[in-house]
Amino acid sequence: MNTLEQQLELEVSTQPRPSSPRFIETMQAYQRTAAMKAAIELDLFTAIGKTSGTVAEISQHIKASERGVRALCDFLVVMGFLSKYLDESEPRYSLTPDSATFLDKASPNYVGIATRFLGSPFLTDAFRDLAAIVRAGGPLTRERSLDHELPLWVDFAWGMAPIMYPVSEQAANLLRLGPEAKILDITASHGLFGIAVAKQNPTAYIVALDFPSVLAVAKENAERFGVSDRYSLLPGDALTIPFGNDFDAILVPNILHQWDRPTIETFLKKVHASLKPGGQVLIIEFAPNDDRVSPPMPASFVLNMLVNTTGGDAYPLSELMQMLRNGAFVAVESHSLLPSPQTAIVGIK
């Protein structure tokens, strides 16, 4: 209690002492996540899009209390996800342009389903004793680590698909492929990266590699997009299963960050060996600058890797490019996939 005592024993001053709003806001930031998760679960944004936006109408629509709806809506207005206006004496809520685009199920760009993954207790609970993880240097048990087959990866595949869809289109566009190209999509997950390549290259053939439970999602998406006749499944662990060879391109979307440097370097050599001469590797990553603290989203991803992996990292772009060169790739180049926080790196064998 020493510091508190020191503080409390300070003389009374007539000047206001400093306040610490940012600290308090940060200690309550978890409430923002809870509010968004609840709003998606209740389908609040869709209800606001469909109704005139009074508390009574919204409550009836989502079968929730008026007290709860009012508090949650006001909180979401403060967060900038809703607007509020007074129509005569009754307040009404309406969607902001951002919420109408992403959070109303009536929108083709709806991403709310991502709460299945981003709000999964498996992920959020891992942060409950972050101090212990910082002391230990990684997850406290093997079961808490993401680098093996988990039900969570099915949630990822379904949940993150709407967010990754535009990214996959941009990324696929970076490959230069001739006719009848043979593509390996490693840790395919939702499959969208490989599927985007198949759609943009009507004679390309895709081999999707992932754990079996997850490949079921990729297969369903391949059917949905009409490319299943050029799509096959390779169930297994990317670190141990043989890839085959003579691929024109190998896709490595959002997996390297889960591994340590030696694992990545070994993996990239295996990728290199599986490509035709002139073949391309396409890596998608969170790739911060060399300072490791910018831009905000790729840089802050490092905490997820500390909490959820034993050796992963948010590798700076320059390190990723160097690892490709070390793996004998030539003509390595990078492309920011704005407005997403992701970066594509293309290496040629």
Next chain:
Amino acid sequence: MNTLEQQLELEVSTQPRPSSPRFIETMQAYQRTAAMKAAIELDLFTAIGKTSGTVAEISQHIKASERGVRALCDFLVVMGFLSKYLDESEPRYSLTPDSATFLDKASPNYVGIATRFLGSPFLTDAFRDLAAIVRAGGPLTRERSLDHELPLWVDFAWGMAPIMYPVSEQAANLLRLGPEAKILDITASHGLFGIAVAKQNPTAYIVALDFPSVLAVAKENAERFGVSDRYSLLPGDALTIPFGNDFDAILVPNILHQWDRPTIETFLKKVHASLKPGGQVLIIEFAPNDDRVSPPMPASFVLNMLVNTTGGDAYPLSELMQMLRNGAFVAVESHSLLPSPQTAIVGIK
């Protein structure tokens, strides 16, 4: 899956589709709370203030892994609570002015102890199923409600004292008291509001009312500030215990928000009856504007009241002032206690 299907079936476009960084940031906002809580628990800021700020030195100082320290520090740089610079080849972290003031135990304004309350699992766990609370209109069980004696209130009394100390000084300064004034401090908690009155009015006598477990904290603080000879304890529940009468002032710091309107109105009548003619009531509250969505901190407090109370609210300032007038107080006035998010309301009998 309808909406996902709609989305996935959209034609491939060469234009980048919209991205949703604010949604993703919000779904990960809980990580900011976890990072701050861990940093305080590890006493990371104090260690950075004492060392040259390299990962090796910080890790040694707080007995944590280098991998963990680097990830947490980088994350805190992104959040704006640390600075990072490259000294020759080695990165070093340093405190921002805000962190040096509030988060380094060597500072007299250290507030880190507030994580005991703000980061208490009792509070944070209550948000785990916010959708159910919104449906129900309040806490799912009586045990989850804050309006009775709880160990949490002792954490509040110790933890929030450094944050409330400057507020209590400003608030006490609003009272106009003659010699030998008799003051009742209702739900005294840490006791700082009554203690500030005692310090500013050297002949004032304070009666502190709260649950017995909490009054132990107020008593200790009264001794620490040298006012214990003018300080007595009234253990009990503010809603049921008789107050006594002929008080010159009654302090009501941060309690009204936990109650519904009828309870507050009954309570204020009891307060009125316990004051001398001309006596003052001093209320401290989160008091948003009539729109209930500004300023951000007082307005967003409403979610805490939904989650943790059966009838509480973030009452707008105009409603609080009206409730005082309804309780027969005259000359009701309000004072913003900037830079804190709190407001003082003074009513005269």
